[in-house]
Amino acid sequence: MNRRRKTKNRAFKYSALSIALSGSLLTGVSLNLTAAEDEVKSVERIQVTGSRIRSAEAMSSAPIQVVDSAAIDSSGSLNIQDLLLENPAFGSPAISRTNSNFNTSSAGVATVDLRNLGSERTLVLVNGRRYVSGIPGSSAVDLNSIPSQFIERVEIMTGGASSVYGSDAVAGVVNFVLKDDFEGIEFEGQFGESKEGDDQSRQFSFTSGLSSSDGKGHAMFHLGYSDQGAVFSRDRERSSVDQIAQIAFEDRNTGQASDIFEAVRPFFSSFPPQGRFDAGDTRFTYDQNNNLQNGFSTNGNGTLGPDGFNRNGVRTIAIPTERYLFASNGSYQLTDKHSFFFEGTYASSTTNSELEPFPFASDDIYSNGRVPIEFLVQDEVLRNAYVPDDIYNAATDTDGDGFKDIFFAKRLSDIGNRGARAERDTFRLAIGFEGEINDSWFYDTYYVYGKTKESQISSGLVNVQSFRQGLEAVNDRFDLDDDGITNEAICIDATARSFNCAPVNIFGFNSMSQSAIDFVRAPSMLSTSVEQEIIGGNVSGDLFELPAGVIGIAAGFEYREEFSRSEFDALQQAGLNAGNAIPATEGSFDVTEYYVEANIPLLDAVTMNAAIRLSDYSTVGNTESWNVGIDWTVTDDLRLRATRARSTRAPNIDELFSPPSQTFPSGLTDPCVGVGSTGGGAADVACRADVGVATNIAQNGVFTLNQSDLQGISGFNRGNPELKEEVGNSVTVGIVYTPEELISGLDITIDYFDIEIDDAIVATPRQFILSQCYGGDESFCNFITRRSAAAGNNSAGSLEFIDSGVSNSGGLGTEGVDLTLTYATDIGPGSFRTRLAYTYLIDGYSIPLPGVAKDTFAGEVGASEHKANWNLGYKINDFDFNWSMTYTGSADFDDQFLNGFDNIPAGSVGVGSVTYHDVQASYHISDAVELYMGANNLFDKEPPRIISGVSGSSTGTETAAGTYDPIGQTYYIGFRSKF
Template identity: 85%
Template structure:
């Protein structure tokens, strides 16, 4: 093998890397310099790969790296890079996407990524090797909506710990977006698409230009992009058009019939109807479709009574409409032969609109005793409510002993309007720096990065609880209380409220609220957030000294980073007085100073070792340490073996540290007391009967029984913890790279084993775990987090769960283990060129541990974390035609074992089958500057697995796991690219 004299490179920018099979970077780059006639000197460009800051002539990595090329991005037709990345089996279901976040109180429509199912906060997102500002307040999760897909050169994905090189948050791995930097000329692109159902309309336009200064020293690129993705509503898909609920809650013997989880209770309408439901004495009233009062009510119909409930699915959204404007720019200028200045700038503006059903409002949202008075003592005279119908008034009694009749009501506030939020997000990022050559083979770069994300959100469909109460307490003004001389008008009793234009509220029947009442009670919620990031850093790298096998490469550097986040709702929302979640303001900041050193050591001609260590000093958790050691062995020309052992750390984010108690409404929970009778049930039975409310429920029904409102009426508060410390992740990767060029030219194979274990994991104790521990699990201290109703409250049963609180702590453990296989092959077949790429992941193990000493909660093989996942692409290019076919396979999966155990069903006892999606694209080059393309996603319109509401893993309104499976269906697009 010819020895190369490393005299140093004068080219500093990265060039395109030759990448073998889904991401092992296999080929180095060299440039022959012109020298004297007898001088054999080759000047080589030193490049950097994700996972290392050492510039090397060989782009090798001892850790697995997968690469998504710009060509693959073009061939996908994806408007958002998240859609393409999720096809890669290394990624788990995202915490937030356009199709699973409609019910989020904040960050709806944001696009995040999650490597290895370990959480988006453990996946570090970089742009050109540097951190990117978060798009989710209080966290490190980056909103991929702010990264322009058409401006991406490639995406490098490194799994396994990388904190020693990049710092906190890289426990699961790194996703590095490398932007284009060497384009010259002009490029236009336009695309339009829609689903086969006629919705999910999408359009995007982009313009990219690149130019070089006359003296050749300066180069700059600019990109402008616009995209718009339309809404998809639950009512427009057959599986989700009507409210339904898992039949497992109503099956007498789920063990004997585990398939009951598929038996939907349909319709399973809401008992909060827009016409109102009224309990007066022993009678229940509602209104029929003609707005006539009737003395019977049936939510879902039966026994000769029609359904009076409300179909929430008629309003819910599957895919949130998202509009984006993007600007990106980068450039460099050579100050002299050895030093240059560079800059990167990004601005993204996005608008999302979430929409869901009108608010379900009831007496117990207003009055502590859950009863609404319909008589009022006014100056010693008992006056009745101005609007209460005679039949309801006559049936009403005094249930709270205050001498006045009262009733219970429940009403869907359709008059006020649908709930939903319009969120406007802006992300700005600027990176400036210098880079160059200190001496031969010694390079440096320094940089300053500033990023800011801000969000302004306005939510509708909510009401001011105090105003609603003032409006309800209205009578006919027979005493002329307001002094206007009119004695037959309805007025609010409270004189102070009248001074604020109180308008009487009529809750009886469809469209009963006047416009004045709507204006008086409406309380739009506002949210203002800000995330700021500021970074100063520098690196040097070069050859330290020479060993018999080659030069020892080294890199060292520092980084100082400040993070700030603030999230603040309006005062009513913070106090929970607009009938929504009580969400206090969250604000916090931290700074960290870090130093690292990395070495690349050629032990033998065929064996190279690398090692790195990083020391960090956080203002919150103090000192942390991360490190890694790796080896790369070229066994023969066609076979390389590689291994890495790493320790990574993740410091707690601002939300985890500083979040005050904020209200949430969890779903998919199983109450251990359900079905408990006066005797039996073991320890769980004893613990349940010890609760007064549960005992009263059993006395009334013979066993503990829950109704529909109970299942939908659980709330709780999440809390931060300023005593948190960092979590530690230990990872091992071992793999081989096989390139049998002499046997099969064009074939590359990599096989990698990964094992990641996280200790002291920062987790919110799962609410199901809290329930199971309190009721028969042996740790009654968890009962302090649970509040049950002592007696009937409005429409809820005695003993039903009202609040389950949870907080974060370093009490958890996480782990995942598996194997990645990737294969690429390219060859000429017939008159054209054939190419194929396979990426397959076998998830051997995946688990979480709620508390030290607790049993593992296995998630490998469950919905969202199938054991087998793969993506297989085929392409064929013939002259000016290019065709691509992509298959994404998601293996069979089980329902969450913790959820099933509550019904006596063993883990793995029930699940869903595998799913394969087919995407195709064909393109034609009309000439050298014009290309037309068209494609179809989910070509065969594969329906997602049926995962009903009420079952763990279901995304509300979609009747499936919309983060894992396609809830939209078949769609088509057409577009063009023009380059000059």
């Protein structure tokens, strides 16, 4: 089928076609084709994604897929990320609404990741030009800032494209083409919610377009609003109760593979709101009636239930997100051959994350992990004003200072839940000129400015110094504050009293007074800013004619500046508000680039495309990228194509300039778990060499971890100003088959891809650091800190810090095959359409350091070997029906995680396949009004159970929430009205 359109001079207006040229240009088309859309139209000159050359016979030698506005409408998606993730070419996103609740920043942002190579290697464009990042320090674009209802189509090119578009296009390009030729007025509204009554959503939009009376000017405006509600862990049975994988507690010599599916449920946190106290050899807590008791249990305590805290009762699965969107574009014809154009976008989004109150303990306050409960005041020893007699009498002097002390751990429920309200604003303006130099040469020049800023306020945190001052309180028998009262609790520190220090009572439920809460509470504030400026220009035209045709050429330049700043308040930067210590990050760079591209007809049916791009970065110096492609029209029905490309990616600002920033990794396996006092191999000997581990073994018989140990691992990530660019080499080979005479309306494409990245910028995985340290390479042990022998019960020797940094020490690669099939025909009284997209992932790997074995991720959770999306549609008169099936094949758990268990070989434990069904039906009650309704996850398919403690689990969801649907069945209804 042909779908060709007249073009004006608008740069990149036809950067790809919605439907294959001669039925063969694209690897995929939208489902929503109708016979009317097959109308043949005249062609002047067009561009396709991956090329800036305008040609009447442009063909792409690289795989390209297109999602058009009709496909967006039929999905019911409020955020374009949800629809794109159904395409098997995309991997699990680094950040989405359902996997970012625990992020210290950027929670609720929506990113995309082609080929499982990372969002930083996927270049996102709008109308063929770069878009400002939504995440400080990175190049990742927040799709929340792109209005779905204003998108004409999305063009997806996989494989290296740096030679045409510059850095970050190592895995490919996602180009959002916005509507620009609409005239009239369109309203749209949609309402929806999940089967469970949450995830309530609504969206409204208004779009208008008009032309000037002389026909020289045209402008469009779009206003949109959307609101997606929260989903809480407590409202899904699988995640309502805190739990952990049973395998984590099996002896390493007896654990069985099947045990990974057995959950200890409940397995509540050992940081309870009422407090847990170690005094001498006795552990105390409070029962549910606030009575002091001996002993403590996280997974059962007679008829009263566990003493610990159910964190999943507070956690969030889906972050509520509210968006206001404005978009506009237009052009004005200055002369017959020259025009001015502009594009403007403004997006304002608000997200609210919520998680459990902060887990606070003695070692967050005192370096020795012990809280003094006796104080020398005017030559007399006074006890803590609130310590119960039983705890005081059991306490001893464990740090040798002559005063009794205790260890405590307490969930700060008195302070309130943790969470963050983030307000993000993205502004982007592009202006430029375009036109014809003569009948065969064209130009465009442009200036782009973009800025994203975020203001975030986090709650539920405390000032550690103030908390310590409040803890050190006694009964004021000496009237230290000169108020005449000698039976009140008072802070010992006179300076602290001058700042309204209020005594802190940590013993029991709801023990803190309001004045104490006010004194220690310390909300955290974050301010970020990302700015981008671009100046560029392109010329394209016919160079000269060969026997097989005219050589087309394009050349251009681009100058780009990037700046990013991310700054928490002073307490957060120093880690003095009981949260992560995250220093400020600030940096900038600029780059000047030049490129040349040529389209060379070698034979009547064979065309070669070649491009080279030279870049000069202020950070890494000179880089170069290139690509060479061949397109061979074997017959009218069969085309062969191949591309060889070299792409580069310069390090981003975070990778270059980030100071040590604290994080709390999950899904780690401690190699020392289960090690006894004797026996075992070299790893066991290395474990016992640590004093804390040896103490733990002496206490428990074998090295044992408790709940707080498993959840209490921290570490620092570091940038590296010595980084250089990474280089990606990609090969794609494809077949395009359009048997028009045999089966009219059928298009089949098969594309093989192979991408290998050398000198990849990677952070050394923490599990890899552990395995190397206890596998004989002691240099890695310098990144590991274990808790001392003086730590609280069973915590001695547990992992406290594992640090990691970025370097050009890694390698990344992926290899696979894409199959797409589209077919449209008339059946009965209506028209039928179908599209199948399937990806077989042959290989996918990362190499943490040169010379070490590949860490294969192909076939693991988030990168299944088999992924597919199959759409079926039928239109009859005013009724249209669409059915979409998204298949994710079975997957294994991360082999690095399983390596921690002797009897569980890689590939033996994982999850089964999942298929989601989405449907939509629409009806035009008139030419101007359309009603539609639909359901996503129609059969309420539960996501695979990936329990906390297993690599890949998203905290609070008990599954991999970036890969699988953690919400369940949702319904929606809406209308569109066009005038």
